[in-house]
Structures are given as structure tokens and as C-alpha cells.
Amino acid sequence: MLLTAEMLLNYQRCNRRAFLDAHGDSGRKDAPSDYLQKLFQDSAGNHRSLLQDKEYQRPMFDSGDWPTGAEKTLELMRQGVETIYQPILLAEIDGVTWRSVPDLLIKQPGQSYFGDWMYTLQEIKLSKRAKTEYQVVVAYHTRALAEVQGAWPEEAFLNLKDKGLYAVDLWEMLPRLAEVVDGCLTALSGATEPEVFISRNRCGLCHWYNYCYDIASTQQHLSLLPGVTQGRYAELQKRNITTLETLASMPPKRLETLPGFGLEAATRLARQANVTLHNRALPADGFPHGAQSGQFLQERLPTAPIELYFDIESEPSMDLIYLHGVLLVDRTNNTQEFHKFLADNPDDERKVWEAFLEFVWMYPTAPIFHFCPYEVQTVNKLAKLYGTPRERVQPLLPRFVDLHAIATQVATLPVESYALKNIARWMGFDWRDSSANGAQSIYWYAQWLSTQEQSFLDSIVVYNEDDCRATYHIKEWLVDFVEGFDQALLAS
Known part of the structure; x- marks a missing residue:
């Protein structure tokens, strides 16, 4: 089985996206939006800006020929090249092929398979924040690098837009990485698509958005209701409250004590289900009268x-x-x-x-x-x-x-x-x-x-x-x- 950083990143954002990327009908994917293509261009520009004053080498190989790319990378590492851009690292770990493509390998003193030097890594991001999902990806690259060079680097970095280097706490992230890898492999080996859930923060740029939205709309899925977060939906699922009709008729007092609710949120959600079910506006609590x-x-x-x-x-x-x-x-x-x-x-x-x-x-x-x-x-x-x-x-x-x-x-x-x-x-x-x-x-x-x-x-x-x-x-x-x-x- 193959595991990549992109799979792990997408799994952390949405397990359904990771599954669809592996098993879905590619014909149902959305074409990249103009804005998404701009982000790709901005990311490439950020790479060029950071690398313009650096001397580096890059493994040369035909697109998709990962084994050759990995061998070319090993040659550069054996030569002790100071900086390697977008190396290809292939590692067999617990019966899974890890394919890692970090942005930069930086030579430093130490003992490895190659001699009295080893490599640490940097992952270049357009983001200005060291999001946990990015730190997990750095831990993933570091785990693969340790397998390839026979030595663990003591540090690894995110290179953030306008913020510079951010040192990732590997000892904190490696246990988190193990959990994410286990969850991702389990999700990818499943036989059926994970349930749809439309998240307003994460779904907009996904190439499966319209496919998932059409399913959610047909089902009148509760994730389309304002205020239904993944945490709240999980609590509703436990109580078999998964339809507009059920939620609209649920007394708020029944939901008040659920984790992440409270009386105000429960009242608002039941009212939201009611107006959506009947496609009509209702006065909110505290509506001005007289x-x-x-x-x-x-x-x-x-x-x-x-x-x-x-x-x-x-x-x-x-x-x-x-x-x-x-x-x-x-x-x-x-x-x-x-x-x-x-x-x-x-x-x-x-x-x-x-x-x-x-x-x-x-x-x-x-x-x-x-x-x-x-x-x-x-x-x-x-x-x-x-x-x-x-x-x-x-x-x-x-x-x-x-x-x-x-x-x-x-x-x-x-x-x-x-x-x-x-x-x-x-x-x-x-x-x-x-x-x-x-x-x-x-x-x-x-x-x-x-x-x-x-x-x-x-x-x-x-x-x-x-x-x-x-x-x-x-x-x-x-x-x-x-x-x-x-x-x-x-x-x-």
C-alpha cells in the first residue's frame, strides 16, 4: 500500500476526500477554480523567492518515475550535497510504502548511512501559520528521512510565508503522526465512501465539493444547517437525530446537556431545522414587538x-x-x-x-x-x-x-x-x-x-x-x- 504526504494532509482535513482521491470516479472531480490555480501560482512564486539566493541541486527524473527519483536523491545524499530541493524518499515501514517529497534537505553534521553527515528538512508553505496538519506532514517527512538515512534529525522546520522558519516539536508530533497514519490507512482500506459532511471552512476548494454537495443536498444532510459542527453532528448521530424532521421536533431541553450544545445552541438548531424544513423565515428569540x-x-x-x-x-x-x-x-x-x-x-x-x-x-x-x-x-x-x-x-x-x-x-x-x-x-x-x-x-x-x-x-x-x-x-x-x-x- 502507498502512503503520501498529500494523503495524510487531505485525511486530516476530510477522511472522505482522502478516500475519494484513492477510490473515487475522477470524472466527478471539479475542475480547479481560477482562485485555486492562483494559489498554486503563488506557492510556486513563494518557492522561487525563497530559493533565489540558495545553491541547491534537484534530482532529475521522468515525471512519475518515483524509483528513479529516489535513486537520484540517494546519489545526491551520498555525495553530501549541501541542499537538495524536492528530493524523493521511498521507505518501507510496516509493510507500507512511504513516498515522501519534502521541499528541502539541508546537510548538517552527524552520523548516518552516508558518513559523518546527515540531513534535516524544511517544508515550504504559503501559509503564515504553523497549522497542526502541516506539522504532522513535517513529522511524516522526518520519519521517512530517518528510515532512508539511518538517523533521526534532531529538528525539522516549516518555512512560513513572511514568517521564516518554525521549529516543529517532533517529540510532540510523532505520536500524533502515528494516530493519523493509522486512521488514514484504515479509511483508505474501507469498502464504502465515508459519510458526507459539508464543512464551511474546509470544503470550498476541494475538487470533490460539488459531488459531495449534491449528495448532501439530496439527503437534506444536517451538515447543511448553520451551527451543525462535526462535533455536534456526532452527538446527534449517537441519538439517531439525523433528519430535519427529527431535529425540528426535538425539544431543546433534550439537547441542552449534550457536549457542545447548551440551551441557546439547542434552541437555535431546532429552530433552524424548522425554518429549513418549511422554507420560511421565523422571528428570532428577542424579536422586537409593538x-x-x-x-x-x-x-x-x-x-x-x-x-x-x-x-x-x-x-x-x-x-x-x-x-x-x-x-x-x-x-x-x-x-x-x-x-x-x-x-x-x-x-x-x-x-x-x-x-x-x-x-x-x-x-x-x-x-x-x-x-x-x-x-x-x-x-x-x-x-x-x-x-x-x-x-x-x-x-x-x-x-x-x-x-x-x-x-x-x-x-x-x-x-x-x-x-x-x-x-x-x-x-x-x-x-x-x-x-x-x-x-x-x-x-x-x-x-x-x-x-x-x-x-x-x-x-x-x-x-x-x-x-x-x-x-x-x-x-x-x-x-x-x-x-x-x-x-x-x-x-x-
Whole structure:
């Protein structure tokens, strides 16, 4: 049986992905998204940047000819080459072939099969965090290296983007590696696919996503409910609560004492199952009634002569805010106008930030609606970065209205996620480019920088404008929901 670092990494993220990679129908895989291909390109660029001042050798062999690659690597190790890039290590361990391709082998003093030298290793990652799953992979490479050279290196490293070397605690990671290897081999030797589970944090870039999502959607799988984590789902499974109907009818008190629940979470999950089952919105606990509803609308969801709807586009790998989009809604004249503040050059970040400030101060009393805290966090970040006078920023902050916070306070919605797209689409809004998303916007901006093709910037602006219009659509729906439900109560 063959074991690779990629198998272990994927198993740690999703045992179903590891199984499908080994046994699934490759025809059902999704094509790599533009954003995923950008990540591959960024990773290759990161490798080139780190290696540009290093002298190294690389084993040369035909693609897929792993035995030859392993032999060429051994030749370089026997010669005592100082640095070897992407060596091929093959080791037989407990009847399993371990194929290891760490990024760098670094020569150091010590005793090994080769003489009075040995090798330690580095794994180059685009990430800035030493995730446990990456540390397990380093331990995997180290175990294979020890088998090949007949000696254990005392240390091994992750080489992180902009952070440099991170020393992995091998004594802590090797027992964890043994557990992961056992679990992975067991999963791969199974006869049936592991159960589907849609995780919002891990599934988006997986090439099996649409295959798994179609199954989950057909089954009305509970993982599609907001708030159903893997831990909570495991507890529900133990009690045979695996359908929307069962969860919707379950008294929250029955779930309150389960690990990871509590009464609030149990109530929220049962309500979420109910609205999803019947595809209808229900008022959340604490919904404002009577006189409270008018006060709530005035204070939390104000309707003003001029309203601004704000959305940002950023490039995290460059730590860059390249677009501030604002939809101006003029209720007096019944008009809507979109304004963009776009840095077509990364050096213009400060210029577009200051232009955005100038614009919002043209309407000093207008509420600024946005979705999630990111926009306010970014305003504070840019103000600090560019030394913006306090009087230019602090009076703005009370004008910001986070519609995500209000939506979750006001209503339980039949959506798979309380993200902007899920909510707005359920409320009847859609984007002109149905495939556009934040990751795609990042890809478009990278393509603009490399090609200067105007269509990429145009696509970003259209997407951002639609995000602003979706935010406006949500605000209007929420106002109607509060007013309509309160009127229904009065009529009854």
C-alpha cells in the first residue's frame, strides 16, 4: 500500500476526500477554480523567492518515475550535497510504502548511512501559520528521512510565508503522526465512501465539493444547517437525530446537556431545522414587538434620505485593500448610484482610502450599511496605517450598521449559511455573474496586475457593486419583515 504526504494532509482535513482521491470516479472531480490555480501560482512564486539566493541541486527524473527519483536523491545524499530541493524518499515501514517529497534537505553534521553527515528538512508553505496538519506532514517527512538515512534529525522546520522558519516539536508530533497514519490507512482500506459532511471552512476548494454537495443536498444532510459542527453532528448521530424532521421536533431541553450544545445552541438548531424544513423565515428569540419594533427600526435599521451601502475588496496575500465600493441610495429623489474607489496600482491604497473618506463625509448624517464586521475593522486598520486624524474616523464609527448582526438578531432564515450570498439569494437577489465571489475577485485582481487587461477590473467592479446592492436588498427585506410581522400581530 502507498502512503503520501498529500494523503495524510487531505485525511486530516476530510477522511472522505482522502478516500475519494484513492477510490473515487475522477470524472466527478471539479475542475480547479481560477482562485485555486492562483494559489498554486503563488506557492510556486513563494518557492522561487525563497530559493533565489540558495545553491541547491534537484534530482532529475521522468515525471512519475518515483524509483528513479529516489535513486537520484540517494546519489545526491551520498555525495553530501549541501541542499537538495524536492528530493524523493521511498521507505518501507510496516509493510507500507512511504513516498515522501519534502521541499528541502539541508546537510548538517552527524552520523548516518552516508558518513559523518546527515540531513534535516524544511517544508515550504504559503501559509503564515504553523497549522497542526502541516506539522504532522513535517513529522511524516522526518520519519521517512530517518528510515532512508539511518538517523533521526534532531529538528525539522516549516518555512512560513513572511514568517521564516518554525521549529516543529517532533517529540510532540510523532505520536500524533502515528494516530493519523493509522486512521488514514484504515479509511483508505474501507469498502464504502465515508459519510458526507459539508464543512464551511474546509470544503470550498476541494475538487470533490460539488459531488459531495449534491449528495448532501439530496439527503437534506444536517451538515447543511448553520451551527451543525462535526462535533455536534456526532452527538446527534449517537441519538439517531439525523433528519430535519427529527431535529425540528426535538425539544431543546433534550439537547441542552449534550457536549457542545447548551440551551441557546439547542434552541437555535431546532429552530433552524424548522425554518429549513418549511422554507420560511421565523422571528428570532428577542424579536422586537409593538412599540419596541418602531424604536428598533429607528435606532438599528434607520431609513434616511441618503443611505450608503459599503463593501470592500482585498488581497490578503498582499495585505492590500484595493476597492471601496459604495452604493448611494437617495430616497428623496428615488435614485441609486454606485461609486467605486479602486486602486488599479497597489501603491494607490492610501489614495483610494482618502478618496473614500472624502466621499462619505459629503453625507455626514447618512447611515453606512455593511455586512459583517470586516468593513469597520478595515476602516480602523487603514486609519491607523495611514495616520488618519481621529476626527476624520471616530465620528464615522457610530454611522456603521452591520446588517449581518441585525439579520441574525431579527430572524431565523432557511439558509445554509448566514453569509451575504446565501441570505440575499434566498431573499430574491442574485449577482449578474453567478460564479463571482471574493476568491474570484482576488484572482481577477492578480490577473489585472499581470496583464493590465481592463476586463478583469471591470469584473471586479460589477461584482462589488452587486455586493453593495445585495446589502441594500437585505436591509429592505429586514425592514419589511419587522414591520410586517408586527402588523400581523396587531391584526390578530
